[in-house]
Amino acid sequence: MLLTIGDAAKVSGLSAKMIRHYEQSGLLRKTSRxxxxxxxxxxEQxxxxxxxxxxxxxxxxxxxxxxxxxLWHNPERESRAVKQLAEQHLAEIAEKxxxxxxxxxxxTTLADSCRGDGSPQCHILQQLARPQ
Known part of the structure; x- marks a missing residue:
C-alpha cells in the first residue's frame, strides 16, 4: 500500500513539511513519485x-x-552501540x-531580592547590569 504525503503525515504523526525535511536531509530515502x-x-518508509x-x-x-x-536497519548491529547512543543522550539531558x-x-534568588513595589529600584536589573 502506498500513501500520499498527507496520509503519511496522518499515520506517522509528523507534518508533511517535516517529512519533506527528513527526506531532504537524508534521514528518509527519496520516495517514488x-x-x-x-x-x-x-x-517501510x-x-x-x-x-x-x-x-x-x-x-x-x-x-x-x-x-x-x-543500527536499526543493520541486522549485524551490536546492542552496545545502541545503548551507548542512548546513554550519551541521557548524559546530555542530565547536563541540560x-x-x-x-x-x-x-x-529565584533575583526575584526574591526585588521588592516588586512602585519603586524604580530593582535588584534584578542591577544584578543583570553588573559586570561579570
Missing part, C-alpha cells in the same frame, strides 16, 4: 517516519537519529537539567 509528481510512501518521530520526541539530534536508523536548575535557583 506519481506521474503528476506526488510523493508515495510505502509501509511509514515505519521509518514513526521511528524518527519517536526519536525526535526523545530529543535525539538528527545526526543521532541517522546513527540509530543505520542541571543548567536549568541552576538558572531556576539564580532567578
Amino acid at each position: 506519481t506521474d503528476a509528481g506526488y510523493r508515495l510512501y510505502n509501509s 511509514i515505519n521509518q517516519l514513526r521511528f524518527i518521530r519517536q526519536a525526535r520526541n526523545l530529543g535525539f539530534s538528527l545526526q543521532d537519529i541517522q546513527s540509530l536508523l543505520a 537539567i542541571a543548567e536549568l536548575q541552576h538558572m531556576q535557583q539564580v532567578l
Whole structure:
C-alpha cells in the first residue's frame, strides 16, 4: 500500500513539511513519485517516519537519529552501540537539567531580592547590569 504525503503525515504523526525535511536531509530515502509528481510512501518508509518521530520526541539530534536508523536497519548491529547512543543522550539531558536548575535557583534568588513595589529600584536589573 502506498500513501500520499498527507496520509503519511496522518499515520506517522509528523507534518508533511517535516517529512519533506527528513527526506531532504537524508534521514528518509527519496520516495517514488506519481506521474503528476506526488510523493508515495510505502509501509517501510511509514515505519521509518514513526521511528524518527519517536526519536525526535526523545530529543535525539538528527545526526543521532541517522546513527540509530543505520543500527536499526543493520541486522549485524551490536546492542552496545545502541545503548551507548542512548546513554550519551541521557548524559546530555542530565547536563541540560542541571543548567536549568541552576538558572531556576539564580532567578529565584533575583526575584526574591526585588521588592516588586512602585519603586524604580530593582535588584534584578542591577544584578543583570553588573559586570561579570
